[in-house]
Amino acid sequence: LAKTTQPVSMDSYEGQEVNITCSHNNIATNDYITWYQQFPSQGPRFIIQGYKTKVTNEVASLFIPADRKSSTLSLPRVSLSDTAVYYCLVVGSSGSARQLTFGSGTQLTVLP
Amino acid sequence: EAGVTQSPTHLIKTRGQQATLRCSPISGHTSVYWYQQALGLGLQFLLWYDEGEERNRGNFPPRFSGRQFPNYSSELNVNALELEDSALYLCASSLVDAVQGNSPLHFGNGTRLTVT
Numbered sequence: 001l002a003k004t005t006q007p008v009s010m011d012s013y014e015g016q017e018v019n020i021t022c023s024h025n026n027i028a029t030n031d032y033i034t035w036y037q038q039f040p041s042q043g044p045r046f047i048i049q050g051y052k053t054k055v056t057n058e059v060a061s062l063f064i065p066a067d068r069k070s071s072t073l074s075l076p077r078v079s080l081s082d083t084a085v086y087y088c089l090v091v092g093s094s095g096s097a098r099q100l101t102f103g104s105g106t107q108l109t110v111l112p
Numbered sequence: 113e114a115g116v117t118q119s120p121t122h123l124i125k126t127r128g129q130q131a132t133l134r135c136s137p138i139s140g141h142t143s144v145y146w147y148q149q150a151l152g153l154g155l156q157f158l159l160w161y162d163e164g165e166e167r168n169r170g171n172f173p174p175r176f177s178g179r180q181f182p183n184y185s186s187e188l189n190v191n192a193l194e195l196e197d198s199a200l201y202l203c204a205s206s207l208v209d210a211v212q213g214n215s216p217l218h219f220g221n222g223t224r225l226t227v228t
Contacts, residue, residue: 032214043116043202043219044155051214087155089217100145100217101170102155 004088004103011109018075020106022088025069033064033071036087038105044087048073075108083110114138116220118203124226125193133188133223137205143167144186145206145217146178150199158201161186193227200224 005023012018024033032051036044048055050062050071061074075082085105117136125131137144146158157170161180169176175191184205190197201224204217 034216036217036219041200041221041224043204043221044217046216046218049214049216100160101157102147104154 003101004090006086006088006103006106008104009107009109011111012078013111014079015077018078018082018108018110020073020075020086020088020108021070022073022103023070024088024090027068027090031068031090033062033068034089034091035060035062035071035073036089036102038085038087044102047086078108078110080110080112082108084108116203116205116218118201118220118223120223121221122224122226124228127193127195127227129193131190131193131197131225133190133201133203133225135186135188135203135205135220137184137186137203138218141205141207141218142184143206143215144180144184145204146186146188147202147204148172148199149202149222150196155202159188190225195227198225198227 034049035047037047038044048057048060048062050064052064055062063072085107087102087105089102091100119134143162145160147155148158149155159169159178160167164180178188180186200222202219202222204219206215206217
């Protein structure tokens with residue numbers, strides 16, 4: 001079961017690019033990496049998912065190095081509304097516990 | 113498409129009582145997952161149901177139980193409520209077994225359970 005480690009918190013300013021890194025040293029061959037965003041009193045919202053290299057969608061990019069032991073969520077030109085907790089989740093059929101266990105998340109605060 | 117819906121949005125119970133929380137997954141999703149999120153804390157995995165069967169459970173006592181119905185909706189029951197059960201209970205669904213990795217979870221906005 002891949003355990004994830006993220007920074008507890010990050011601050012940024014509006015219009016800047018934000019990169020949040022997640023470490024998952026014991027990721028298994030079949031595991032995927034998924035990122036979620038959560039606002040207070042709401043359920044987490046899926047942002048992006050990847051297996052290797054780079055994935056981009058309309059809201060974010062996900063960079064995964066060749067060894068896959070970490071991943072970086074990149075949010076371009078953040079706004080105040082991007083203030084939220086961001087979670088990375090590593091999951092795949094190789095996990096013996098087969099539990100979808102979230103890490104502690106990163107509180108991103110975007111300042112004006 | 114309609115998202116994951118949970119009911120009720122808020123529930124207030126007294127210690128020792130039972131609580132029943134309900135979840136309707138996105139149409140076509142067969143897997144349902146339950147999480148507990150205490151105030152200011154992360155998501156703790158509770159239960160996973162797929163095709164009507166319990167596939168796995170987290171590190172919670174047996175008074176936390178549930179089931180999945182033939183229409184894939186699900187119910188979480190918490191017996192003998194304790195004060196520390198106060199939390200946001202989140203339900204998520206996925207198209208197929210999310211443990212395969214490439215089927216992300218889609219969450220509802222939860223039921224806020226308060227135990228007094």
